[in-house]
Amino acid sequence: MxxxxxxxxxxxxxxxDREFSVEPWVTLLDLLRERAGLTxxxxxxDHGQCGACTVLVDGKRVNSCLTxxxxxxxHEVTTIEGMAKGDxxxxxxxxxxxxxxxxxxxxxxxxICSAAGLIAEGQAKTVDDVRELMxxxxxxxxxxxxxAQAVIQVMGIHKDKPGSAxxxxxxxxxxxxxxxxxxxxxxxxx
Amino acid sequence: MNPFxxxxxxxxxxxxxxxxxxxxxxxxxxxxxxxxxxxGVMAPPQLVDINPLEQxxxxxxxxxxxxxxxxxxxxxxxxxxxxxxxxxxxxxxAAILAGASPQLRNMASNGGNLLQRTRCVYFYDVGTPxxxxxxxxxxxxxxxxxxxxxxxxxxxxxxxxxxxxxxxALRALDATVHVKSGGSERxxxxxxxxxxxxxRPDIDSxxxxxxLITHITLPDAARFIDHSAYIKxxxxxxxxxxxxxxAAALDLAPDGSIRAARIALGGVAHKPWRVEDAxxxxxxxxxxxxAFEEAATRILQGARGYGQNDFKLTLAKxxxxxxxTTAMRGTDFAKGQTTEGNPA
Numbered sequence: 001m002x003x004x005x006x007x008x009x010x011x012x013x014x015x016x017d018r019e020f021s022v023e024p025w026v027t028l029l030d031l032l033r034e035r036a037g038l039t040x041x042x043x044x045x046d047h048g049q050c051g052a053c054t055v056l057v058d059g060k061r062v063n064s065c066l067t068x069x070x071x072x073x074x075h076e077v078t079t080i081e082g083m084a085k086g087d088x089x090x091x092x093x094x095x096x097x098x099x100x101x102x103x104x105x106x107x108x109x110x111x112i113c114s115a116a117g118l119i120a121e122g123q124a125k126t127v128d129d130v131r132e133l134m135x136x137x138x139x140x141x142x143x144x145x146x147x148a149q150a151v152i153q154v155m156g157i158h159k160d161k162p163g164s165a166x167x168x169x170x171x172x173x174x175x176x177x178x179x180x181x182x183x184x185x186x187x188x189x190x
Numbered sequence: 191m192n193p194f195x196x197x198x199x200x201x202x203x204x205x206x207x208x209x210x211x212x213x214x215x216x217x218x219x220x221x222x223x224x225x226x227x228x229x230g231v232m233a234p235p236q237l238v239d240i241n242p243l244e245q246x247x248x249x250x251x252x253x254x255x256x257x258x259x260x261x262x263x264x265x266x267x268x269x270x271x272x273x274x275x276x277x278x279x280x281x282x283x284a285a286i287l288a289g290a291s292p293q294l295r296n297m298a299s300n301g302g303n304l305l306q307r308t309r310c311v312y313f314y315d316v317g318t319p320x321x322x323x324x325x326x327x328x329x330x331x332x333x334x335x336x337x338x339x340x341x342x343x344x345x346x347x348x349x350x351x352x353x354x355x356x357x358x359a360l361r362a363l364d365a366t367v368h369v370k371s372g373g374s375e376r377x378x379x380x381x382x383x384x385x386x387x388x389x390r391p392d393i394d395s396x397x398x399x400x401x402l403i404t405h406i407t408l409p410d411a412a413r414f415i416d417h418s419a420y421i422k423x424x425x426x427x428x429x430x431x432x433x434x435x436x437a438a439a440l441d442l443a444p445d446g447s448i449r450a451a452r453i454a455l456g457g458v459a460h461k462p463w464r465v466e467d468a469x470x471x472x473x474x475x476x477x478x479x480x481a482f483e484e485a486a487t488r489i490l491q492g493a494r495g496y497g498q499n500d501f502k503l504t505l506a507k508x509x510x511x512x513x514x515t516t517a518m519r520g521t522d523f524a525k526g527q528t529t530e531g532n533p534a
Contacts (some may be wrong), residue, residue: 004352012470023193024195024196024237024279025194031488043500046228047225047229051293060296061292062293062296063297064292066220066221066224066294067220067224068196068237069218069222117292117293117296118292120291123271134296135427137291
C-alpha cells in the first residue's frame with residue numbers, strides 16, 4: 001500500500017455535507033480553497049500570524065492554515081461563504097459595510113469569521129476587550145478602528161451609553177453605532 | 191510540508207505504540223508543529239493525531255486532590271476561561287491569555303503548549319546554521335539577531351528562549367507534568383521538564399521519545415489568589431512573543447510582610463526562569479520596592495546580554511519589580527479581558 005495514502009474525509013461545510021479524498025499534508029485552508037472551491041477564505045501568511053484564513057470549526061474560530069483537513073474529518077466548518085442566509089447578509093457583514101471596515105478587503109473574510117467567533121465566545125465586554133480579542137487578525141490597510149466599530153455595533157456596545165446594551169450577541173446590525181472615535185472603555189454588556 | 195503518514199489514535203493505549211515509531215510526533219492543535227513542518231524545520235515521518243483522545247477524557251479540567259488537574263488536550267482558551275482556573279489560579283489564566291491570539295488559543299492544547307519550540311529566527315531559517323535545528327552547525331544568533339533571545343542559562347551552543355507564557359505561570363505555581371509511554375508512566379516536576387541548552391540545544395525537554403503528556407497537575411495555590419500578576423513586555427501590545435515576562439505571586443501577612451513569594455520569568459532563557467533562593471530571601475520582609483529590587487538582583491545574577499538584547503537586563507529587573515508591585519496591590523481578575531492596565 002502506498003504509505004502516503006489518500007484519506008477519505010467528510011466535512012460539513014456551510015451546512016452542506018462534502019466528501020473529499022486528501023493527502024495527509026493538505027491543510028484545511030488549502031482544502032477549502034483548492035478542493036471545495038471556496039476561495040473566500042484567504043491565504044495570507046500561511047503561518048498563523050495574520051488571521052486571514054480564520055474560519056469557524058464547530059463554531060470556534062481557528063486558523064485554517066494550521067490544521068490539517070484530515071484532522072477535521074467529521075467536523076462542521078463555516079467560512080465567509082456560509083455567513084449570509086440567502087440574500088440576507090450576516091449582521092457582521094452588514095456592519096462592515098456600514099462602518100466602511102475595509103479597504104483592500106483581503107483580511108475581511110477572516111475578520112468577519114473571527115468576529116463571529118468572538119461574539120459566540122462571549123468574553124468581550126468592553127471596546128478594549130474587542131480590540132484585544134480581535135488581535136489575531138491583521139489588517140495591513142489599517143482599518144482597525146472601523147473594524148472594531150463594526151464588531152461593537154453588532155454586539156450592541158455603545159460607548160456613550162454604558163450599561164444600555166441589550167447584552168444580546170445577536171443584536172440587530174441596524175443598531176446605530178456611536179461614531180468612528182468610539183474607543184472609550186467601560187463595562188457595557190450586562 | 192514533507193510527505194508523512196497520518197494515523198489517528200482513539201485512546202492512549204492505541205496512541206503509545208504509534209508514537210513509538212521512530213520520529214513519530216503527536217499532533218493536537220498543530221499550531222506550532224505544522225508551522226515548523228511548512229518551514230522545513232521539522233520533518234516527522236509520521237503524525238499521530240491525538241485529538242480523538244478528548245473522548246477518552248484527556249481534555250478534562252477538574253479539581254484534583256486540593257489542586258487542579260489539566261488534561262493535556264484541553265485547549266488553552268478553555269483552560270484560561272475555566273471558572274476554577276479563573277477564580278483559583280488567576281495567574282495561570284492571565285498568562286495563557288497573554289499568549290498568542292484567540293484563534294491559536296482555541297486550537298492549541300495544554301500539552302502542546304509545553305512542547306512549543308523557540309522562535310529564534312535562525313532556528314526557523316533553514317538556510318542558516320543552527321545548533322538546535324542541526325547540531326554542530328553553529329549559532330549565528332550569538333553575534334546576530336538576538337533581540338528576542340536569552341540572557342540567562344545560555345551556552346556557547348545556543349541562546350534560544352522558550353516562547354510560552356503558560357509555562358511561566360506553571361513554573362511559578364509548581365506544576366507537575368504527567369507522561370505515559372509504552373511500559374510506564376511518570377511525573378516530572380515542572381522545574382525538570384524543560385532543560386537548558388548546554389551542549390545539546392537540540393533537546394528542548396526531558397520528555398523522552400515515545401512519551402505522551404496526559405495531564406498537568408497543580409498543587410493548591412489558595413494563598414496566592416489575591417496577590418498575583420502576569421506582566422508581559424513585548425514589541426506590540428498584543429499577539430507578540432515576550433521580550434520579558436514575569437509571573438509573580440505573593441502571600442502577604444496582615445501587616446504587609448511577605449509570607450511567601452513566587453517569581454518566574456519568560457523570554458529570558460531556554461526554560462521558564464525561577465530562582466527559589468530569591469523567593470525565600472523575601473520571606474518576612476515588608477512587601478515593597480526595596481525588597482522587590484533585591485529579589486530582582488538575585489534572580490538576574492549571572493545574566494548577560496549578546497548585543498541586541500542587552501536592554502533585557504534592565505527590562506527584566508524593572509519587570510520583576512513591576513510584577514511584584516502589581517501583585518502586592520491585588521490580583522486583577524479581569525486580566526486577559528483587556529490588554530493592559532493595572533487595577534485602578
